[in-house]
């Protein structure tokens with residue numbers, strides 16, 4: 001099974017994490033199953049951006065994003081060229097992933113302004 005490496009996040013996994021994940025499962029579900037409480041405000045229905053992750057390795061092994069996901073990603077805090085909504089991106093069958101959970105989600109960003 002692919003290995004998922006999660007870079008340290010000050011609130012969600014201070015020391016970073018590594019775990020195995022089932023191919024075909026969404027990255028969001030894999031993170032939640034591993035005890036990493038990534039936000040998922042719309043309950044994984046591709047209607048918010050709170051589950052945004054940046055894929056540092058393995059991005060090209062992911063199935064391409066659909067238009068709806070791309071439209072939402074435009075609004076994500078800290079958007080990068082390898083950003084994905086983790087509830088939409090599925091673990092690929094044969095590639096490890098290195099994932100960063102951005103420090104803020106759009107929920108946090110709103111609170112600070």
Ligand code: FES
Nearest residue numbers: 040042044051087
């Ligand atoms: S949980 Fe809302 S888009 Fe992923």
